[in-house]
Amino acid sequence: MNSDFALIMALPSESKGLFEQAGIQVHYSGIGKVNAAFKAFEVIQKTGCKTLLNLGTAGSSHFDAHALVEVSQFVQRDMDVSPLGFQVGVTPMDQEHPAEIELERYFEHLPNGICGTGDSFETGTSKVPCQLVDMEGYAIAKVCKKLGVRMLSVKYITDGANDTAHLDWEENLLLGAQKLLSLYQSVK
Template sequence: MALVMALPGESQGFFEKENIPVVYTGIGKVNAALVAMDVIHKTKCKVMINLGTAGSSRFKTHDLVEVSSFVQRDMDISPLGFKVGETPFDPLPGAIDLIPYFPELSHGVCGTGDSFETGTPKVPCELVDMEGYALAKVCRKMNVQLISLKYITDGADHNAHNDWEANLVHGAKKLLEFYKKMVTIPS
């Protein structure tokens, strides 16, 4: 099993204080894909856990949401006749579905893009991030199960950048709480 997060700010040092190894991908789809491949090759993991933050105009700030599916909100080749979110000539679908792990959590479609979303994405989705689709695609290609939990830090609106920073500590605590539910942590 491997744990990946985008940035150390998302863990706020809480995971490290409990000696939980975290691999940080950096921001964006390319960085996430490169790190995911590296982690899978090095650890031979069969499950990758992605914990992080997201914006949402549907879910409330401070909600914890399990991602049911990832889509690319910034893939737009529609002038050539392809659907927004679809990668032309790619055998993988535009939406990569995940197997639910926490039935008690809300579930949502996460739109991934290489931009900090502050409006309505072109692809239907209920929350937005910047790394998840890449992780899902690599995991699917490498036959690794991905479980992804997102703490909603902001409304994906004009104030998203301020809300995101202000809510990182709350998010890290909630993500750690649910990580401990997934994995037995020795005392």
């Protein structure tokens, strides 16, 4: 990828050091929406990138484990102000940005889906319609929208977002890192 791109991932365990061994700079956000938003802002400000590429892991009961899926839209699965009359997933009083953040497709050969982001490790059915779940993507996408930076996102499905998700996630990290690195190198 050229210098207009910056790469962001949540954790070093998602890259297993493979990106660094290949000489690729990775910015790690840490877990959760607050950490992701802060790091995305910092990366955009420091690098001046025009595209922020988010690679990482996700759970899904829709897509098969080990699949690479391009995110076509991010939603918040844990924003719930429904007692005040708002739809689940909608941030009240935020008319500037819609609850659903659409992303441009770049990896046309990959399946695509809606990713629900939340500050919890999902092991059940999300409150908002989505096909995969993560813990950082929506926050990164919102920062990119606010700053006019294109965002692309591809997730490696590590688990079925069920009661064994935590075990499956750990077990599948190396294969995920290998597949994400291969994808990244194919578009250089």
